[in-house]
Amino acid sequence: MTERGDDAKPGFDEARAIVTASAPPPVELIVPLADALGRWTAADLFAARDCPGFNASAMDGFAFAADATAAATAQMPVALAIAGEYRAGHSSTAAIPGAAYPISTGARMPIGCDTVITTERARVIEKSGQRFLVFHMPETIGRNVRCQGEDAQVGALVLTPGQRITAEAIGALASYGVSDVPVFRSPGSRSFRPVTSWAGHPRRAPFPMPMAR
Ligand SMILES: Nc1nc2c(c(=O)[nH]1)N[C@H]1C(S)=C(S)[C@@H](COP(=O)(O)OP(=O)(O)OC[C@H]3O[C@@H](n4cnc5c(N)ncnc54)[C@H](O)[C@@H]3O)O[C@H]1N2
Numbered sequence: 255m256t257e258r259g260d261d262a263k264p265g266f267d268e269a270r271a272i273v274t275a276s277a278p279p280p281v282e283l284i285v286p287l288a289d290a291l292g293r294w295t296a297a298d299l300f301a302a303r304d305c306p307g308f309n310a311s312a313m314d315g316f317a318f319a320a321d322a323t324a325a326a327t328a329q330m331p332v333a334l335a336i337a338g339e340y341r342a343g344h345s346s347t348a349a350i351p352g353a354a355y356p357i358s359t360g361a362r363m364p365i366g367c368d369t370v371i372t373t374e375r376a377r378v379i380e381k382s383g384q385r386f387l388v389f390h391m392p393e394t395i396g397r398n399v400r401c402q403g404e405d406a407q408v409g410a411l412v413l414t415p416g417q418r419i420t421a422e423a424i425g426a427l428a429s430y431g432v433s434d435v436p437v438f439r440s441p442g443s444r445s446f447r448p449v450t451s452w453a454g455h456p457r458r459a460p461f462p463m464p465m466a467r
C-alpha cells in the first residue's frame with residue numbers, strides 16, 4: 255500500500271497494526287443457518303447427512319434395472335411390464351424383477367432399479383390392458399439417477415475455519431443437513447478500544463464499523 259507521506263499520520267501498515275493490536279480476539283458463536291449469511295466460519299463444518307439422502311430419479315420417466323434390457327435389439331426388442339408408480343415423497347419398495355415403474359423427478363428409486371428413461375424417450379405399448387416399456391437397444395446403467403451421497407457423504411468436510419458463508423454455501427449446508435453454524439462474531443465499534451497515540455492526537459478507529467451481532 256502507498257504511504258501517505260504525512261508525518262502526522264501513520265502509513266497503512268502501521269495503522270493496520272494499531273487497529274489489530276486494539277482488537278480483542280475473535281469471539282465464537284453458534285448461529286442458526288438462516289442467520290449465517292455473510293459471516294465467517296469459526297470451525298470445520300461437516301455434512302450431517304448424505305446428499306442426496308437416497309437414490310433418486312433425476313427425470314420424469316420410468317425406472318427399471320438396466321440388466322433387463324441387455325439383450326434388446328431392433329429385431330428382438332425387450333418389453334418390460336409397467337407396474338406401480340413412484341412419486342416424490344413415496345417410500346421405496348422392492349421392484350418386481352423385469353418391471354418398469356413410472357417415476358417423477360426427485361422420487362426415490364424402487365429397490366432393484368438402477369436406471370431411468372425419460373418420458374420423452376420412452377416407447378410405451380399396450381396389450382390386453384397391460385402397458386409395456388419397449389427397448390430396441392440396451393440402456394446405459396445408471397442413466398438419470400442421482401445416487402445417495404454423490405454430492406456429499408455424511409461426515410464429509412464441507413467448510414474450513416475462516417471461510418465466508420455465501421448464499422451458495424447456505425444452500426449447500428442446508429442440503430447437507432447442517433442447521434447450526436459456528437461463526438466468529440462480527441466486529442463492532444464497541445469491540446475496539448480508542449486509539450490514544452495517533453501521532454499524539456487522541457483518535458478512535460478512523461472508519462465506521464457495524465455493531466457486533
Ligand atoms: N422427462 C423429463 N424430466 C425432467 C426434465 C426433462 O426435460 N424431462 N428436466 C429435468 C430438470 S432440468 C429439472 S430442473 C427438473 C424440474 O423438476 P422440479 O420438480 O424440480 O420442478 P417443477 O416441475 O417446475 O416443480 C417445481 C414446483 O415448485 C413450485 N414452486 C416454485 N417456487 C416455489 C416456492 N418458492 N415455494 C414453493 N413452491 C414453489 C412450482 O410451482 C412447482 O410446482 O425436472 C427434471 N426432469
Ligand code: MOO
Ligand atoms: O432446469 Mo434443471 O437444468 O436441473 O435446473
